[in-house]
Amino acid sequence: MGLCFTCxxxxxxxxxxxxxxxxxxxxxxxxxxxxxxQLPKLACDGYEERSDT
Ligand code: SF4
Structure with a gap:
């Protein structure tokens, strides 16, 4: 899942x-x-880290 996992x-x-x-x-x-x-996403301009991770 890559970045999406913590997004x-x-x-x-x-x-x-x-x-x-x-x-x-x-x-x-x-x-x-x-x-x-398509996963895993290794780079994404929209990525924002979830505050609860
Ligand atoms: S913004 Fe990017 S990293 Fe976040 S969920 Fe969507 S595709 Fe995944």
Missing amino acids: HWTRVVTSRRGSTFFRCGRAEVDARFVRYP
């Missing part, structure tokens, strides 16, 4: 079947980002 913008989505997906929340407010980025 403030990471959203975790769980499907009805119980599968877990990762989504980039930044994609909803900024067109430069894709909703489902």
